[in-house]
Structures are given as structure tokens and as C-alpha cells.
Amino acid sequence: HEIGPGSLVLFDELGGGTDPVEGAALAVAVIEAVRQAGAACVATTHYAELKAYALDTPGVCNACCEFDVDTLKPTYRLIIGAPGKSNAFAISEKLGLSPDIIRRAQTLVSTENKSFENVIEKLETSRVQMEKEREEAKRLREEFERFKADAEAEIRKKTAAAEQEAEKARKRAAAMVASAKASCDFLYDQMEKMRRAQESAKAAEELEAARRAVRDHLRATGDTYDPIEEPVEEDGDYVLPRPLHKGDRVRLVTVNKEGELTDEPKNGMVTFQAGVLRVRARVADLRLLTDADVKKKEKQPKSTVTVERSGGFRNEIDLRGMMGDEACLAVDQYLDEAVMNGCESVRLIHGKGTGALRTAIWKYLRGDRRIASFRIGRYGEGDGGVTVVELK
Numbered sequence: 001h002e003i004g005p006g007s008l009v010l011f012d013e014l015g016g017g018t019d020p021v022e023g024a025a026l027a028v029a030v031i032e033a034v035r036q037a038g039a040a041c042v043a044t045t046h047y048a049e050l051k052a053y054a055l056d057t058p059g060v061c062n063a064c065c066e067f068d069v070d071t072l073k074p075t076y077r078l079i080i081g082a083p084g085k086s087n088a089f090a091i092s093e094k095l096g097l098s099p100d101i102i103r104r105a106q107t108l109v110s111t112e113n114k115s116f117e118n119v120i121e122k123l124e125t126s127r128v129q130m131e132k133e134r135e136e137a138k139r140l141r142e143e144f145e146r147f148k149a150d151a152e153a154e155i156r157k158k159t160a161a162a163e164q165e166a167e168k169a170r171k172r173a174a175a176m177v178a179s180a181k182a183s184c185d186f187l188y189d190q191m192e193k194m195r196r197a198q199e200s201a202k203a204a205e206e207l208e209a210a211r212r213a214v215r216d217h218l219r220a221t222g223d224t225y226d227p228i229e230e231p232v233e234e235d236g237d238y239v240l241p242r243p244l245h246k247g248d249r250v251r252l253v254t255v256n257k258e259g260e261l262t263d264e265p266k267n268g269m270v271t272f273q274a275g276v277l278r279v280r281a282r283v284a285d286l287r288l289l290t291d292a293d294v295k296k297k298e299k300q301p302k303s304t305v306t307v308e309r310s311g312g313f314r315n316e317i318d319l320r321g322m323m324g325d326e327a328c329l330a331v332d333q334y335l336d337e338a339v340m341n342g343c344e345s346v347r348l349i350h351g352k353g354t355g356a357l358r359t360a361i362w363k364y365l366r367g368d369r370r371i372a373s374f375r376i377g378r379y380g381e382g383d384g385g386v387t388v389v390e391l392k
Helices: 020-036 048-056 088-094 099-108 111-220 291-299 324-340 356-366
Strands: 008-012 040-044 063-068 073-080 249-252 257-261 269-274 277-282 286-288 316-318 345-349 371-376 386-391
Touching: 008 020, 020 040, 020 048, 088 099, 111 324, 249 269, 316 324, 324 345, 324 356, 324 386, 356 371, 356 386
Parallel strands: 008 040, 316 345
Antiparallel strands: 063 073, 249 257, 249 286, 257 269, 269 277, 345 386, 371 386
């Protein structure tokens, strides 16, 4: 009378201790009354009728406690959804009861109960098989998960190793590219040096040719430029008394000028300085002056020589459009003419542009001993496109 929604009613062997048929019917009625009151109910039983009632009635579910027939002990594992099987015959056999008695007892079981027990046995067998398969599936799944984890770890390891190798390969490739670039830069530099050396050698040859032309011209017009020039001695069999050295006083027989060597002879050539005139000359064209020659020269009366300016000489030269080496060669030849014509100041027209030509010319002018000073042109003189040179 006190049960209601939220109540829990427990029955142990409901309907037991009386006739099985009446006891089963009474148990079903009691369970229905409890359910109608809204209470939850748990009942244990061995009645097949109650097991069948649970199978046929919605809201009612069979359950059983697993029993190990081999050990005759319960496993205390609750199986939801399957009715428990009566194990009376199996337990009796395990306890030593005569097999004949057990077989006779089995024949006395009603066909209906026997069929029901068979159904339960098949369900139990299926359940056990499903449990084994589920355990196997669980084992396989766990094995697969371990394999998957190991495979993923191996993949990550190999991926990291591949990335490291790729990074090393990238670094090696970058080093190879840098090495190739450095080699190319070195080759380009060497080629540029060779080109400049060839241009310099060509310029030196052109300069020497120009100076030879100037000397030939001076010899051809000697009466005009040096009317009292002493005759050149013809001494084709002359042999230097000793090797020439820097600082020696010598006479250049091709122009009959005395001067001083500014460097050591090399490959049969040497630099000769006579006043503002500085040229490269062959050692074979030089005569070593002894102390007696120098004293004799000092005792001779000095003659006054007047150098007349050539009518075609201009005090400016246009260097625009030339390369640096070409312009420096032209300036060197022009300054020779300026000195010969007695000019004190000349203008070098190089233009403004990028300033590279002016820089090359100024670098050359700083090392020329014929020059007293030079400056950029002022307003009216050509501004930054002209350099004004004062000669010594």
C-alpha cells in the first residue's frame, strides 16, 4: 500500500515455496501490480513462466548472474537481456549424481519447459560466442590501435628525418650555388683584370708609339725648336761600362737630352726623366754620363733657347665620349705638346655626366710631375664639365 513512483521493490524467489504453476502466476500478478503503482522492481526467480513474461512484456527485461559450471561457482557478472539457464542437471552431474538418474530426470521434463530451456541454452551459447567475438574484436581493436600508434610514430620519425635530409640537401645546394657564384665572380674578376691588362698594354704601346712620333717630329724640326742643338754623336758600337740603375745620369741619344733614371731597367726598357719630360726609353738608346761628363757640361756656357709656340696648338682638349684609359693617354700626349709649346694653363673638357671620366682624369693628374695644380672650372670656364690645369 506504500509503494509509488520512485519506490524500489526487491523480490527474492517470488512465488517460491508453493505449486510452481500457481507460484508463477502469483509472481506475475504481483510484478504487474508493482509496475502499475509506478515503482521499480527487481525479482529473482527460477520460474520459466516469469522468464517468458519478461521476454513478451515491454518494459520488463531479463537478466542473469553468470555461473561457471566447471567450477560450480558464480562469476558475479551481471548479464542484462538474457534469462538465466537452469543448471540443475549439469550441477548434479558435477556433484556425482548417477548419469542414469540425470537422463531419466531429463525425460520427465515437459516438452514445453524443455523447448524453453533449449531456447535459453541457445541464447546463452550465442551470448557466450558473441562475448568471445567481442573480446576478440576488442583485442584486435587494441592491437590495431597500438599498430596505428606505432605506425604514426614511425611516420612522424621518418617525416622528420626526411625533412632533416631535405634541409641538409637545401643547405648543400645553397653552398654549391654560393661556391659556383664565388667561382664565377672570381673568373669574371680575372677576366676583367686580363681585359684591363690587355687594354693597359695596348695603351702603353700606343703611348710609346706617340712618344716616338713626337721624338721623330722633334728631330725633323730640330732647327725650329732647338736651333743651337749640339750634333748627336754617332757611336753605334757604344757599350755601357756597367748596368744602369735608378738615379743614374744618362743621355738619350735619340733626342740628345740628358736626364735621370726614375726606376730600375726591366726587359730592356727604363723610365727617363729630363726636366718635365718623362718617357720610356730603350736601354740601348742611353749613354751613361760619368762624373767628368757632368763637370764638363757644367763648365760649358749656357745658351738661351727660345721655344716658339706652334700656330696649330690650342690650350684646351675635348675628351668627351672617351673611356678613362683612352682619355688619360690623350691627356698625357696633350700635356707633352703643351709643355713643348710653353703653355702655363690648359683646359681639359670632360663633361659632367656621371663624373667617372673626370675621376679617372684627376687620378692621373695627381701623379703627373708636369702639373703644378688643377681645379674644377669656374662659372664661365665650363663649370663642372671642365678641369683647369696649371703647368710647372
